[in-house]
Amino acid sequence: MSVIEDRTTAELQIDGETVVFSPVETLLAVARRHRREVPTLCYDPRLDPFGGCRLCVVELEGVRNPVASCARAAEPGMVVRTHGEALDKHRKTLLEMVCSENRQIDVEPLSGYASQELAELADRYQARTGRFQGRQSGKSKQDDDNPFILRDYDQCISCYRCVRVCAEQEGDYAISVKNRGFDTQITVEFDGLLKDSSCTFCGQCVQTCPTGALADRKALRAVDLPGEVVKTRTICTYCGVGCSVDALTKGDKLVGIQPAMDGPANQGALCIKGQYAFDFVQHEDRLSTPLMRGDDGELHPASWDDALDRAAQGFLDARDKHGRHSVYAVASGRAPHEAAYTTQRFIRAGFWTNHIDNCSRA
Amino acid sequence: MSNPLEDMSKPDVIFCIGTNMTECHPVAATGIKKAVARGAKLIVADPRRIPLADMSDVFLPLRVGSDTALLGGMAHVIARDGLMDESFVAERTTGVPEFLEHIKQMTPEWAESITGVPAADIEQAARWYAQADRGAIYYTLGITEHICGVDNVQSLSNLALMTGNIGREGTGINPMRGQNNIQGAGDAGALPNNYPGFQSVIDPANQAKFEQAYGHAVDLEKGMTKVTALELCGDKIRAMLIDGENTVVTDPDRQHCEHALRSLDHLVVIDLFLTETAALADVVFPATAWAETDGVCTNTERRVQRLRAAVPPPGEAKPDWWIVSQIAKRCGIPGFEYESAKDVFNELCSLSPLYAGLDWDLIDEGRHHWPVPYKGHPGTPILHQDEFENGRGVFKLIDYRDPAETVDDQFPVWLTTGRRLQSYHSRTQTGRSAGIDYLLAEESLETHPDDVAAWGMADGDWCTMSSARGSVRIKIKATNRSPRGTVFCSFSFNDVPVNILTGSGYDPVTQTAELKVCPVRIEPIRDGVTAPS
Ligand code: SF4
Ligand code: SF4
Ligand code: FES
Numbered sequence: 001m002s003v004i005e006d007r008t009t010a011e012l013q014i015d016g017e018t019v020v021f022s023p024v025e026t027l028l029a030v031a032r033r034h035r036r037e038v039p040t041l042c043y044d045p046r047l048d049p050f051g052g053c054r055l056c057v058v059e060l061e062g063v064r065n066p067v068a069s070c071a072r073a074a075e076p077g078m079v080v081r082t083h084g085e086a087l088d089k090h091r092k093t094l095l096e097m098v099c100s101e102n103r104q105i106d107v108e109p110l111s112g113y114a115s116q117e118l119a120e121l122a123d124r125y126q127a128r129t130g131r132f133q134g135r136q137s138g139k140s141k142q143d144d145d146n147p148f149i150l151r152d153y154d155q156c157i158s159c160y161r162c163v164r165v166c167a168e169q170e171g172d173y174a175i176s177v178k179n180r181g182f183d184t185q186i187t188v189e190f191d192g193l194l195k196d197s198s199c200t201f202c203g204q205c206v207q208t209c210p211t212g213a214l215a216d217r218k219a220l221r222a223v224d225l226p227g228e229v230v231k232t233r234t235i236c237t238y239c240g241v242g243c244s245v246d247a248l249t250k251g252d253k254l255v256g257i258q259p260a261m262d263g264p265a266n267q268g269a270l271c272i273k274g275q276y277a278f279d280f281v282q283h284e285d286r287l288s289t290p291l292m293r294g295d296d297g298e299l300h301p302a303s304w305d306d307a308l309d310r311a312a313q314g315f316l317d318a319r320d321k322h323g324r325h326s327v328y329a330v331a332s333g334r335a336p337h338e339a340a341y342t343t344q345r346f347i348r349a350g351f352w353t354n355h356i357d358n359c360s361r362a
Numbered sequence: 363m364s365n366p367l368e369d370m371s372k373p374d375v376i377f378c379i380g381t382n383m384t385e386c387h388p389v390a391a392t393g394i395k396k397a398v399a400r401g402a403k404l405i406v407a408d409p410r411r412i413p414l415a416d417m418s419d420v421f422l423p424l425r426v427g428s429d430t431a432l433l434g435g436m437a438h439v440i441a442r443d444g445l446m447d448e449s450f451v452a453e454r455t456t457g458v459p460e461f462l463e464h465i466k467q468m469t470p471e472w473a474e475s476i477t478g479v480p481a482a483d484i485e486q487a488a489r490w491y492a493q494a495d496r497g498a499i500y501y502t503l504g505i506t507e508h509i510c511g512v513d514n515v516q517s518l519s520n521l522a523l524m525t526g527n528i529g530r531e532g533t534g535i536n537p538m539r540g541q542n543n544i545q546g547a548g549d550a551g552a553l554p555n556n557y558p559g560f561q562s563v564i565d566p567a568n569q570a571k572f573e574q575a576y577g578h579a580v581d582l583e584k585g586m587t588k589v590t591a592l593e594l595c596g597d598k599i600r601a602m603l604i605d606g607e608n609t610v611v612t613d614p615d616r617q618h619c620e621h622a623l624r625s626l627d628h629l630v631v632i633d634l635f636l637t638e639t640a641a642l643a644d645v646v647f648p649a650t651a652w653a654e655t656d657g658v659c660t661n662t663e664r665r666v667q668r669l670r671a672a673v674p675p676p677g678e679a680k681p682d683w684w685i686v687s688q689i690a691k692r693c694g695i696p697g698f699e700y701e702s703a704k705d706v707f708n709e710l711c712s713l714s715p716l717y718a719g720l721d722w723d724l725i726d727e728g729r730h731h732w733p734v735p736y737k738g739h740p741g742t743p744i745l746h747q748d749e750f751e752n753g754r755g756v757f758k759l760i761d762y763r764d765p766a767e768t769v770d771d772q773f774p775v776w777l778t779t780g781r782r783l784q785s786y787h788s789r790t791q792t793g794r795s796a797g798i799d800y801l802l803a804e805e806s807l808e809t810h811p812d813d814v815a816a817w818g819m820a821d822g823d824w825c826t827m828s829s830a831r832g833s834v835r836i837k838i839k840a841t842n843r844s845p846r847g848t849v850f851c852s853f854s855f856n857d858v859p860v861n862i863l864t865g866s867g868y869d870p871v872t873q874t875a876e877l878k879v880c881p882v883r884i885e886p887i888r889d890g891v892t893a894p895s
Binding site (some may be wrong): 148159202235250254266267273287314317321335350357358 | 651
């Protein structure tokens with residue numbers, strides 16, 4: 001976010017209420033801050049205003065046609081109406097048309113962070129009337145066999161959020177728009193595979209898509225698992241940026257990751273590792289019991305009791321035979337603070353030395 | 363980092379050195395991309411033509427390990443052309459006369475002779491950085507993994523002090539941390555020279571504090587670093603506890619490392635998998651993984667954040683802190699009665715002045731950057747705003763030193779190592795995640811096309827790469843990202859254990875290994891045998 005240099009505030013009117021706004025806000029931002037339900041489809045708060053879907057229109061006194069609130073800067077003295085019969089009818093008609101273009105409105109919530117937006121709006125405005133006989137825009141790219149991103153453009157409504165997030169947020173410019181109208185197609189260079197483009201598989205396009213046209217293939221592996229999708233807020237396990245994510249689970253199974261749009265370090269951004277590299281957690285290679293080296297020289301499963309005794313005894317033996325300076329510990333740069341803290345305390349309170357380090361040196 | 367991540371889109375001049383940020387910290391790199399799109403100037407210094415270089419306004423392709431010469435040359439230009447921030451230098455720093463004297467000899471021409479970077483480009487970079495309203499420096503392991511890692515960092519600090527590019531929004535000296543909680547491991551006291559909160563172990567006041575806290579006097583001397591400890595395994599060091607680290611694969615000089623761990627009387631490893639390191643242990647404990655563990659981590663901008671468990675662990679796996687506490691209890695060490703991660707974290711807060719204003723509940727939303735000296739303090743997103751840690755910023759006199767080993771007739775090529783976007787460390791995690799192999803199935807040696815041809819090979823051929831310590835087989839990949847005479851690969855694949863080759867030296871202060879520079883010889887493999895070149 002950029003700093004607001006000019007802190008003087010200005011006023012405008014929304015639905016008869018006088019409200020205060022700051023100079024960089026759009027009408028949509030002001031309206032939403034004052035809890036007006038203004039519907040949007042092509043809008044992603046992290047991106048530059050686009051003004052494509054016109055669902056967010058509001059009435060502005062002195063202006064003949066309704067204006068797209070997501071793209072209009074708030075100005076002092078404006079008189080704005082965010083709802084009313086004409087606006088609602090306009091929005092409903094727009095949604096009916098959008099819905100008619102798509103094969104299905106209801107998509108699996110595992111598809112992506114914003115995947116339910118169209119379905120929710122269709123419900124709110126009762127727009128599943130089938131009043132328009134739709135021609136579909138966009139053709140699905142079935143032959144892209146990448147394991148991360150499903151490209152089902154039959155579901156595309158040309159909001160360009162994917163293209164814009166890729167360019168503005170990621171700076172990758174991997175995808176673009178070809179043609180116009182019903183022939184509109186989101187594409188990569190030479191109609192090719194994402195793998196052969198500058199795509200880094202950050203998944204941002206998937207997470208901003210409001211219809212499931214772009215969907216999270218990894219998460220969709222879990223479609224048939226029973227149970228609700230539960231989200232748990234945590235921090236990515238990979239690099240030091242510390243992106244906030246929601247871990248998606250169904251029962252005891254970790255099924256996917258979604259970026260936290262309000263994550264303080266990442267504001268919704270992620271990279272391929274944070275987005276897709278989570279299968280290690282529930283991998284069959286995980287250790288599930290302690291192991292102890294037997295007389296045969298091999299490691300064998302052991303009880304916690306035996307393994308802990310053996311571990312402790314080894315440190316005590318070393319101390320007794322070679323002195324307390326013969327014991328050393330290396331803490332992890334991957335585990336939480338509590339691991340490192342207890343490990344250093346083990347050395348300092350147990351052997352009274354400073355023989356402790358972590359792996360940052362290599 | 364001296365400044366928060368959100369500052370990355372704010373500078374008008376950005377100097378990235380030794381950081382392949384688009385691959386190693388992609389999300390952070392988006393901030394830089396935004397700044398550049400806004401018109402900020404980007405200076406990139408790296409031996410390889412990394413993707414960031416493609417975006418830069420000036421690219422300084424320096425010879426591996428010659429950073430101090432480049433930075434000395436830049437300092438010279440700034441002083442010579444009268445571009446110092448005189449009032450900042452007068453009010454906030456000390457040692458400038460000696461420093462100016464010291465850099466007099468470091469002309470850009472001299473720097474060119476060592477780094478191979480044209481003097482004119484060094485001058486341009488220096489001028490841009492010095493004249494910036496907000497100039498910010500970003501670096502990673504490309505700066506620290508050298509025998510002169512500390513010198514490199516201090517050379518960067520000299521530049522920031524000369525120009526006043528520190529202590530303000532959009533400026534600063536900003537190392538990007540590679541592992542999710544490497545910052546936190548230091549914060550929590552897993553260091554041979556510091557108690558929790560970076561409190562020096564040789565300070566008697568701290569000693570008294572921890573004697574009180576832990577119920578016994580602790581040594582007044584610093585402990586050994588891990589590097590020294592590995593050297594003394596089987597001799598002075600007899601028993602070792604290693605938590606969650608695949609030392610054998612990620613540390614330099616693999617043979618030495620394996621030998622060291624084998625010669626211990628007692629090795630205990632806590633990990634998620636039976637790694638190459640765990641396989642050498644006497645006892646292995648199964649730890650709970652990310653998404654199975656409640657806890658705390660600190661990111662590269664000193665932001666303290668909560669990790670939350672979402673799924674149950676496999677079988678009998680337990681949190682690291684629980685395992686260590688149980689071992690401690692059975693050793694008869696008092697004070698390990700923790701019942702939760704929260705208990706442990708709150709104890710840390712009570713002992714660390716940097717965390718004094720934090721506790722488990724306060725960090726729920728991750729709003730604080732340490733230091734947080736007291737309850738109610740909002741945290742410190744920007745360091746050094748009014749004062750440096752010890753009052754004034756000190757200029758350091760740095761001389762250029764050759765890497766521990768330099769190329770010669772026997773080993774004529776520079777090898778430099780790093781990470782790739784799709785894989786992470788020893789791949790115990792990314793290698794076990796479905797789909798990642800679709801993008802990156804094997805390691806290859808990035809080599810300039812002219813070198814590939816000169817060595818009688820083609821793209822995709824196999825070769826043997828050897829250093830003074832050993833050799834590995836690896837596939838050649840021709841690419842202009844590598845300059846002539848320098849090759850690159852990552853250390854992530856166990857079938858190409860590059861760290862058999864590395865490990866020529868260590869920084870004398872931090873003992874960080876020189877992983878970034880290693881002279882090697884490359885020979886084609888024909889019909890399965892290495893052909894002498
Ligand atoms: S995954 Fe990321 S880089 Fe690839 S097309 Fe989507 S937004 Fe762009
Ligand atoms: S999502 Fe990517 S950039 Fe963010 S913390 Fe994880 S690894 Fe780092
Ligand atoms: S949300 Fe405003 S035009 Fe689409």
